[in-house]
Amino acid sequence: MNVQDILKELQSLDAQNPGAWPNWARNAAVALVAILLIAAGTYVLIKPVYEELEGEQAKEVTLREEFERKQKKVAALDAYKDQLAEMERSFGAMLRQLPSKTEVANLLQDISQTRAQASLEEELFEPQGEQPRDFYAEVPNKIVVTGSYHEMGQFVSAVAALPRIVTIDQVELKPSGGQAGKDQLRMSALAKTYRYLDDSELPATQPNNGGPK
Numbered sequence: 001m002n003v004q005d006i007l008k009e010l011q012s013l014d015a016q017n018p019g020a021w022p023n024w025a026r027n028a029a030v031a032l033v034a035i036l037l038i039a040a041g042t043y044v045l046i047k048p049v050y051e052e053l054e055g056e057q058a059k060e061v062t063l064r065e066e067f068e069r070k071q072k073k074v075a076a077l078d079a080y081k082d083q084l085a086e087m088e089r090s091f092g093a094m095l096r097q098l099p100s101k102t103e104v105a106n107l108l109q110d111i112s113q114t115r116a117q118a119s120l121e122e123e124l125f126e127p128q129g130e131q132p133r134d135f136y137a138e139v140p141n142k143i144v145v146t147g148s149y150h151e152m153g154q155f156v157s158a159v160a161a162l163p164r165i166v167t168i169d170q171v172e173l174k175p176s177g178g179q180a181g182k183d184q185l186r187m188s189a190l191a192k193t194y195r196y197l198d199d200s201e202l203p204a205t206q207p208n209n210g211g212p213k
Contacts, residue, residue, distance in 0.1 A: 098196040118155035120147040146176045
């Protein structure tokens with residue numbers, strides 16, 4: 001039977017009476033229906049599984065991204081810890097450069113001796129009132145000295161080399177107007193040193209935000 005004969009026979013089939021169809025037509029129809037049923041069943045069963053798989057894949061991507069973010073935070077945390085440790089070491093080193101309350105007098109004497117070693121004449125050395133800060137206090141001292149420009153440079157350099165922190169602010173240079181020579185200058189300045197506050201002094205400048213314990 002060729003293709004044309006098959007087509008003619010298919011056209012002559014009575015859809016209302018499949019029992020009269022030839023065997024090959026009935027078998028083909030049954031196979032086609034079975035294939036369609038299997039395809040429909042497979043689609044119905046597999047589609048939810050496929051959608052669930054897509055959902056799990058999306059969750060996997062989200063979890064992986066969250067893991068990478070947390071991993072980066074952990075890596076950054078280690079770096080922050082190292083930086084904090086370094087800052088604490090630096091802070092400790094700086095704190096050791098601040099004199100205690102009992103050492104301030106010795107430091108002021110060191111400044112005065114430094115002035116004498118630079119051959120400067122002292123007109124005024126007047127401690128000012130302390131100015132408390134967060135964990136330390138400024139100890140300003142008003143000084144007026146006379147001498148040559150070279151001597152004053154030597155004095156400032158020697159003060160900067162002291163083991164304790166001393167800063168020279170509000171510097172004003174003028175001719176001294178004396179008879180010692182035209183190269184003589186008068187320097188007015190504020191020499192500031194710093195001391196750390198004792199534990200007993202901290203509550204006065206740092207209120208306990210957490211309240212009494």
